[in-house]
Amino acid sequence: xxENRASVFSYLLFMPLLALxxxxxxxxxxxxxxxxxxxxxxVDALQQAVSxxxxxxxxxxxxxxRTELYCEVxxxxxxxxxxxxxxxxxxxxxxxxxxxxxxxxxxxxRHLFRVASGLDSMVLGEPQxxxxxxxxxDTACSTNVVKTVLGRLFQHGFTVGKKVRTDTAIGANPVxxxxxxxxxxxxxxxxxxxxxxxxxGAGETIELAARHLNGQGIGGLTIANxxxxxxxxxxxxxxxxxxxxxxxxxxxxxxxxxxxxxxSQLPILGKGATETALKKRKHKPIFMVDLAVPRDxxxxxxxxxxxxxxxxxxxxxxxxxxxxxxxxxxxxxxxxIQREVVHFDHWIKTHQSADEIxxxxxxxxLKKQECLKxxxxxxxxxxxxxxxxxxxxxxxxxxxxxxxxxxxxxALKENDADKIALLHSLIDH
Numbered sequence: 001x002x003e004n005r006a007s008v009f010s011y012l013l014f015m016p017l018l019a020l021x022x023x024x025x026x027x028x029x030x031x032x033x034x035x036x037x038x039x040x041x042x043v044d045a046l047q048q049a050v051s052x053x054x055x056x057x058x059x060x061x062x063x064x065x066r067t068e069l070y071c072e073v074x075x076x077x078x079x080x081x082x083x084x085x086x087x088x089x090x091x092x093x094x095x096x097x098x099x100x101x102x103x104x105x106x107x108x109x110r111h112l113f114r115v116a117s118g119l120d121s122m123v124l125g126e127p128q129x130x131x132x133x134x135x136x137x138d139t140a141c142s143t144n145v146v147k148t149v150l151g152r153l154f155q156h157g158f159t160v161g162k163k164v165r166t167d168t169a170i171g172a173n174p175v176x177x178x179x180x181x182x183x184x185x186x187x188x189x190x191x192x193x194x195x196x197x198x199x200x201g202a203g204e205t206i207e208l209a210a211r212h213l214n215g216q217g218i219g220g221l222t223i224a225n226x227x228x229x230x231x232x233x234x235x236x237x238x239x240x241x242x243x244x245x246x247x248x249x250x251x252x253x254x255x256x257x258x259x260x261x262x263x264s265q266l267p268i269l270g271k272g273a274t275e276t277a278l279k280k281r282k283h284k285p286i287f288m289v290d291l292a293v294p295r296d297x298x299x300x301x302x303x304x305x306x307x308x309x310x311x312x313x314x315x316x317x318x319x320x321x322x323x324x325x326x327x328x329x330x331x332x333x334x335x336x337i338q339r340e341v342v343h344f345d346h347w348i349k350t351h352q353s354a355d356e357i358x359x360x361x362x363x364x365x366l367k368k369q370e371c372l373k374x375x376x377x378x379x380x381x382x383x384x385x386x387x388x389x390x391x392x393x394x395x396x397x398x399x400x401x402x403x404x405x406x407x408x409x410x411a412l413k414e415n416d417a418d419k420i421a422l423l424h425s426l427i428d429h
Contacts, residue, residue: 017149017348019108020081020100021061021068024122027099029313033294035089035096037062038265043143045088050145054080057147059140059154061115063132064177064205064261064293064312065122070112072149109344112153113337116161118170119330122316123177124323125170128204130161149348156347160340167336170329178208178259180318181289184310185257186216188287196220198255199240200248200268202231205261205291210238213257222255224248226262252277256284261291271300278306289315367399 022032037045037060049058054073061068069081082100086093103111111120116133118125137154140146146154165171189195197218199206202225210221221240225231228244235242243251245268252258252273262268278286288309290297295311302309375392379385411419 016056016072016074016077017105017108017153018071018073018077018081019068019103019111020071020085021066022096022099022101023066023068023120024313025120026101029293029295029311031096031099032065032067034091035067035085036064036293037067039263042139046140046143046145048088049081049084052080052084054078057140057150058145059136059150061133061136063129064291066115066120068115070108070150070153072147106341106345109153110337110341112157113160113340116157117164117333117337118161119164119333119337122312123180123319124326124330125165125333126176127165127171128176128208130158131204133161134158148351152347152351153344156340156344160337163340164333164336168329168332170326170333172326172329176205176208177291177312177315177319178205178261179212180315180322181209181259181291181310182212182216184289184315184318185213185287188308189256192216192218192257194219195256196222196254197257197259198222198224198248198251200224200245200258200260200296201262201292202227202234203261203263206259207234209259209261209289209291210234210240213259214238218257220254222251224251226264249273249277252286253280255286258286258288258297259291260289260296262296264292264296265294267294267298268296269301270298271304274301274304274307278304364400368396371395371399 022035024032042060042062045060046058049055049060049069049071054077055071056074057072059070061070067085069085071081073081082096082102083093085100086096114120116130118127118129121129133154137146140150186192192213195218197210197213197220199210199221202223206223210223213221221235221238223231223235223238223240223242224245224247225234225242226245228242231244232242234240248269252269255277258269260268274286278284283306285306285308288297288301288307290309290311293312297309299309301307371392374395375388378388378391408420410416
């Protein structure tokens with residue numbers, strides 16, 4: 001399509017959707033932790049995002065494996081969201097550039113549907129991400145930064161995620177990062193019945209890991225959480241002990257397994273406290289899994305003898321084994337996603353066409369009212385009715401044809417045959 005024709009009728013083709021971010025596939029954990037949004041930052045971040053001239057609505061998804069922004073942007077989008085993401089986290093855009101992916105329009109729709117279905121997760125088909133997407137969407141809605149397009153997109157995405165899990169075997173034999181952590185501990189220790197696990201945090205990931213450990217016959221569990229009441233609720237369900245974060249150094253002495261996943265922006269467990277615990281344990285080994293981004297456990301802890309520290313990235317090998325068993329189901333899921341992308345694509349084009357038709361009719365109505373106002377004025381001045389009607393018809397014709405006439409002159413001058421034919425078809429009808 002010639003460029004000029006595209007510029008005149010771009011509203012028929014433009015879909016103002018953008019998905020931008022980094023994830024476990026494009027960025028290591030030390031980069032991902034620099035661009036996470038803490039829960040207490042989310043409302044402010046969303047409000048800042050939609051204050052950008054290019055952004056009319058936004059949803060921010062921030063988990064240990066990804067930070068993503070979904071936006072409706074203007075037609076003249078110039079990369080402001082990417083710059084804002086870097087500036088918000090006090091980084092240079094160039095520092096993030098190698099790790100960022102950006103999808104527009106149909107690609108953005110497909111990406112969200114893949115994420116909702118668990119196809120873009122470290123653990124293929126894991127169900128946790130769907131709940132995280134819903135939470136991110138709910139926060140954006142309560143902040144009043146979601147309108148028609150993103151609202152419809154995310155609701156459709158939730159439906160696609162559910163359909164994929166219902167119609168394929170992608171969710172069979174549930175696996176998650178939490179499950180992978182427990183599987184690795186099982187490989188290292190074998191029988192867990194004589195061991196004690198310290199779980200730091202009380203969110204969904206820790207709950208999943210704790211339940212998996214219970215299922216594997218762990219000897220004892222302690223839940224350490226910033227809020228004792230929240231930790232106690234989970235502990236009561238699992239027959240575990242509940243303590244506060246401040247009790248961790250004391251409880252670390254009895255911990256053979258440590259699994260941590262909190263939203264803390266600073267490390268919770270450091271090298272000094274771990275060294276002290278190891279001495280009291282007579283250097284009996286501790287297996288640690290840090291599932292948080294930013295990390296809960298200082299990287300230097302991994303340098304200690306008798307500590308085996310793993311991050312979410314280290315679990316990739318365990319996860320890859322589970323991935324192979326799900327590839328056939330993933331292929332079926334992709335077929336479902338493609339059909340749903342087409343359906344949503346049709347909706348958004350219809351939605352945008354309706355908006356533009358309303359704009360076109362509003363413009364025409366304004367021109368009509370201008371012409372009528374002049375005609376009524378002529379009638380009040382007792383002018384001949386035939387003259388008034390002729391003037392009304394002539395003025396209305398000139399106003400409605402002014403824009404197409406200007407474009408036709410340009411098309412003829414540039415010998416743009418496609419544009420000439422299109423303008424003729426509009427006028428002929």
